[in-house]
Amino acid sequence: MYHCHVHFYLLGSQCKIFEIVRETAPLEHFTHTFAEGAVLEEGLLSESDVILANLRGLNAEETVRKLVSEKRRDAELILLAEKGQVELLKGELSGVKDIWICPMSAEEAGFRFLRWQQAYKLGRDFWETSHFFAATINNVPNLVWYKDKNGIHEKVNDSFCRTVNKTRQQVEGQGHAYIWDVEHDDPACIESEREVMEGRRTCVSEETIQTGAGTRTLTTYKSPLFDLDGSVMGTVGVAIDVTQERLYEQEIIQKNHTLEKIFNTIDCGVMCHTVDGAEVISINKVALRILGYESQEEMMTDGFDMVAGNVVEEDRDELLECIKNLKEDGDSVSLEYRIRHRDGEVLHIMGNVKLIRENGKLFYQRFLLDCTARKLQEARNERRQAELVQALSIDYNIVCFVDLGTGVGIPIRSNEKDGRIFAVAPGNTIVLSQCMERYIEEFVYVEDREMFRQAVSVEVLREELEKNKQYYVNYRAVFDDNIKYFQVKAVRAGEWDGHFGAVLGLRSVDGETRSELEKKTALETALRQANAASKAKSIFLSNMSHDIRTPMNAIVGFTALAITHIDNREQVEEYLKKIMTSGNHLLSLINDVLDMSRIESGKIHLEEKLCRLPDILHELRNILQADIHAKQLDLYIDAVDILDEEIYCDRLRLNQVLLNLLSNAVKYTGAGGIVSMRIREKAGAPSGYAYYEFLIKDTGVGMSEEFVNHIFEPFEREKTSTISGIQGTGLGMAITKNIVDMMNGTIEVKSEQGVGTEITVGFTFRLHEGAREPQDIPQLKNCRALVVDDDFNTCDSVTLMLGQIGIRAEWTLSGKEALLRTHQAVTRGDNYNIYVIDWMLPDMNGVEVARRIRKEMGDDVPIILLTAYDWSDIEEEAKEAGVSAFCGKPLFLSELRSCLNSIVTAEVEEKTVEDGPKRQLTGRILLAEDNEVNQEIAVAILEDAGFTAEVADNGQIAVDMLERSKPGYYQLVLMDVQMPELDGYGATRKIRALENHELASIPIFAMTANAFEEDRQEALKCGMNGHLAKPINIKVLLETLNRVLN
DSSP states (O other): OOOEEEEEEEESSOOHHHHHHHHSOOOTTEEEEEEEESSOOHHHHHHOSEEEEEOTTSOHHHHHHHHHHHSOTTOEEEEEEEHHHHHHTGGGOTTOSEEEEESOOHHHHHHHHHHHHHHHHHHHHHHHHHHHHHHHHHHSSSEEEEEETTSOEEEEOHHHHHHHTOOHHHHTTOOHHHHHTOSSOOHHHHHHHHHHHHHTSOEEEEEEEEETTEEEEEEEEEEEEEOTTSOEEEEEEEEEEOHHHHHHHHHHHHHHHHHHHHHHHSSSEEEEEETTSSOEEEEOHHHHHHHTOSSHHHHHHTTOBSBOTTBOHHHHHHHHHHHHTOOSTTOEEEEEEEEEOTTSOEEEEEEEEEEEEETTEEEEEEEEEEOHHHHHHHHHHHHHHHHHHHHHHHHOSEEEEEETTTTEEEEEEOOTTTGGGGOSOTTOOEEHHHHHHHHHHHTBOGGGHHHHHHHTSHHHHHHHHHHOSEEEEEEEEEETTEEEEEEEEEEEESOOSSOOEEEEEEEEOHHHHHHHHHHHHHHHHHHHHHHHHHHHHHHHHHSGGGGTHHHHHHHHHHHHHHHHTTTOHHHHHHHHHHHHHHHHHHHHHHHHHHTHHHHHHTOOOOOOEEEEHHHHHHHHHHHHHHHHHHHTOEEEEEEESOOOOEEEEOHHHHHHHHHHHHHHHHHTSOTTOEEEEEEEEESOOOTTEEEEEEEEEEOSOOOOHHHHTTTTSTTOOOOOTTTTTSOOOSOHHHHHHHHHHHTTOEEEEEEETTTEEEEEEEEEEEEOOSOOOOSOOGGGTTOEEEEEOSOHHHHHHHHHHHHHHTOEEEEESOHHHHHHHHHHHHHHTOOOSEEEEESSOSSSOHHHHHHHHHHHHOSSSOEEEEESSOOTTTHHHHHHHTOOEEEESSOOHHHHHHHHHHHHTTOOOOOOOTTOSOOOOOOEEEEEOOOHHHHHHHHHHHHHHTOEEEEESSHHHHHHHHHHSOTTSOSEEEEOSSOSSSOHHHHHHHHHTOSSHHHHTOOEEEEESOOSHHHHHHHHHTTOSEEEESSOOHHHHHHHHHHHHO
16 A cells, blocks of 8 residues: 655675666565765765665775764665674674675575565555554544553553543553542452453443543443463553433433423423324323313313313314314414313413424324413403593593594593683594693693693603503693692503503692692701701811810920920929910810800800900910921011000900911911911000901911802811811811801901911900009110011011100111111210110021120110010020010010019019919818829829828719718818719719718819809709819819818
8 A cells, every 4th residue: 555665875886786686676565766876975875765885895894884873764774795894893783784795696685685675565564554553543532542461551542642631651651540630540440451351351341430520431342462472461442431421311311300390390281182182192280280180081081172171162162273273383373261160160271282293293282371360360450440540530630531542532521620621522532632732832831841742642651551551740730820730640441452542631739749849848958957967077076186286286395395304493384384375275175166066056155354465475376386396487476556455355265266367377388488466456446445456467378269258167178289188177267257256356368379368357355444554664764775676567566665665766677787776876975775686687696686785885784685486495595695684576565664674673583473382271082083094183183282082983982981971071072973873963962962961061062074054053953062174273173172161
C-alpha cells in the first residue's frame, strides 16, 4: 500500500559492487536513485537514505568518523572495507549498519544486497503495520489500554487520555488510582483483571468506576496478553463509557413515573378511546370521578358509545356531532356540556377532544375539566352585576345604558334640572359623544373639560372596563356660578362576550369631596409641621456646639495657661477669674439654648439690674482673647461719647447678644483679619434713658444677600464651601434676634461675600439716678497730655475724655512722632504732663516709646500704657521702661479718671477681697446627692467654709439618717432633686411629715441642676426653704448658709 523511494550515495572509487547495486532491480513498492562521488560531499550525504562507502584508497578511520557524525539519523551506512581496515574502525562502528569485507565475489555481493533489500522492506512493512494500528486505536471512541501483570498502564489510546483528562505521558507508567484521581485502586477492577489473566479468556462486564469527578459507568472487554513463551504478561482492555446512557435511562424511568403520577393525580380528567368508541384505551381516576363512575367497567356497562351514558340529553347530540367532525390527525374541538350523576347532581364539564395518530392508528384523546364552580361564580357575578346596575340607577341622578361597541345609549333615569344631558323622549336612543359634548360645554368647569371629554369617550370607557368592571372619574361642574364636585361612574353590563354594554351614571359628590379635602389639608399641614419639628430637632442635636464653644475654649485655654504659670500666684488668680467668667457665661448659654422654646412661647422674662458697661465689655474681651490669639486676629473695642456708664439692663442677655455676634465675627474671619466693636452713646433718648449703638465689624468671609434675608430663622446657616467646615447649629442668630426684640432693641445686618460683615445693634437703657462722681481732677486741670495710638477713633475718644477731665490733650498716630513732639516740647519748655500710649504701635513698640520718653522727660511724668490685650506678660518689662499704669481697651471715662486719680494721689492699688476676710462658719450639714463628683465638690466647699458634711446617696437614705439623728445634730439639709429610689421632692415631703417637730422643721434647700423658674416653684411647693442652682456659686451658697444659720 505504501511506496518507498530510496536514495543511494555511492562514495569512493568505482568498484564491481557499486555496479551490482545499480543493476539490481528494486523490490515491489520501491524505487532507487543513485548519487556517486569519489570524495565526501555534504550535500549528497544529507540527501541520502543509504550510503555505500568504499574505503579503499581513503583514510578509513577519518572517513567513517565523518560519515557517522554528519549523516541523517535515519540513514543507513554500509562500509566496503578490506579486512585490515576493519581493525582500525573498532571505535567508530556504532553508527554503521553493515560491513562488507572486500574483495568479494559478484554472487556474494548480489546476495548481500538482496538480503539488505529484504531487511529494509521488512522495516517499512513494520512501520506500515504500526501506523495502521496506532491510527485505529487512537481514533476509535472507545477507551483502549494495555496493562502489565501489576496493573500498570503500559500504553493507552487518545480516547482514554481524553476521558481521564490527562496526557499520554502522565498516564503511561501509572496505576488505576493516579489516573482516575482516587485514593486507592478499584478492587472490582483488580479482581476482573485477575480473572482474565488466570482464566486466559476474554471477560465482558459493566463496571462502575469511582473518579475524582464522580462515578463513571463503563462496559469493558478485557483479554489476556501473552509473552513469547506463552505465559500471561498482562491485559488489554477496551471500554465504552455508558455513563450518560445510564443517566438517560434513569431519567426516562423517572419521567415515566412522574407522568404516570400526574396522569392519576391531576384535577383534569384524561381518557383515550378508539374512533368507534368500542374500546377505552386508558382513563385516569379524575375522569372517572368527573363522569360519576367508580371504574372503567362500570362506565362501559352504563353504555359508553363515544360519550358517557350520563351526559345530559340536551348536550349529547351536540357532543357527538363535534367528535365525529374531527377528520384529520391533529384536529381538535373544545366545548362545554353537562353530566348528571346518579344522585341528581349536575356538573358542568369543559371538554377537549383531539384526533391523534400513534403507531399508524387513529384514536381520540380527551380532556375533561370540572368547571361547575366557575359557572356558579359566573352566575353569582351576573347577579352582582345586575345589583350594581340597579344600585347605580338608585344612587345616581343621571343614568343611561350605553353600547360601547356603537356608542349608542338608552336613558334610564334623569332629573328635571340635569336631564338636558339626555334630551330625548323616554325609550329613545342617544349618541353618547353628542350628549356628553353638550353637557361639557354647558356645565363642566373649564379646567376639567379636556380631562372629562377624554374620560367619557367610548374608547377610554371600553378600555378601562375591560381592565376592571367598574370605572369612575371625579370632575368639577358649575351650577348657579358655584363650583361643585361631581362623579361619573361606569359599570359593565352583561357578559362582554362580543357585546360591550355599560351603565353610566352621574352624581354630585361635593359634600364628601370637600370633607376629604379638608381632612387631607389638615393631615398635610400636620405632616409638614411634624417633619419640620423633626428636622429642627435633628439639626439642633447634631450642631449644638455652635454657641458654647467660645466660652469653653476660654476655659480650656486659661486652664492650660494657669498650669503653665502655676508658680505665679497673681497671674494664676487672674486666669482663674477669667475661667470663672467664661464658665458662668457657658452656663448662661446652656440655659439660653434650653430656653429657645421658652423665648418663642413668651415664657422667658428679663431681669433688669444695675450694670456697668465697662465691666460687660471687659468681660467680653477676656472671653474672646483666647480665640483672637489662636486665629491671629486683631481685635479693636472702643467706646465713643459714652457719658453714662451705669445702666439698668439684663446683663446676662446683653452679654449673650454681644458675645454671640463677636464670636461669629471671630469664627468666620480668617487669620490676619480684623474684628472690631464700637460702642457709641447717641442723643435722642427720653429723659432718664440713653440710647447705645453697638457696631460690630469684621473682615471675614461675608454672607450672600439671600442668606442675610433668612439669617434670623432658626437653624439657618450659610451653605458655602468657605464655611462648610465651621461647626454650628444655626440657632445663635435666632436667639440673638429674639433677645434683641425682647429688650426692645434693633438689629441690622449688612454683609458682602469676600469683604466682611457689619452688624448694628441698638438698645435704649434706663440710667442710674444716683449722684455722679465729678469728672475733673483739680490737680490736673489745664495740664497738657499726649495720646499716642495708631487708631484715629481711639485717639479722638481718649482726647475727648481727657478734655472732660480738664486736661488739654493732643494726639498722634505714630510712636516716632510722639518722640519728636516730646523733644520739641522740652526744647520750648512746654512739657507734656501726661502720656497715654498704645502698646501695639506699627512703627515702634509702646514699651519702647515709654522708655525713650522717660529718658527724655525723667521720672515725674505719668505714662499710661493702653492695650486691648492681657498685659501680664509684659507688665514687668513695661514698669522697668517707666510705665506708670495700665488701662485696657475699650477705655471708659470712669476708668481713665480712676487711673489718673490714683497716679496723682500716689495711691498704691492693692487687691482686696470684696467681702473682706472670710468668716469661719460652723455646723453640720446633711448633703443628699447621688453623683460622686458633685459630692466631692460640695463637701470640699462646705469643709473649707468650716462646716462638717455628711453624705446620703439618695433621698430615702437622707430621710433615714435625719430620722435616726437627735434634734440639732444637723443644722441644714442640702437636697438634690433627681436621685434614685426617692427624689428630693419626695424626701422633703417625708421629712416635713416626721412626728418630731424639730426634725420636721429643719431648713431644707434644693441644690440641683433643675434651674428653671418652675423648678424653684416646685421646690418651695413641696416644703423646701429655698433653691440653689448648679453649678454651685460658692459666694451665693455661703451667703445663704450664713443668713439661715445666724
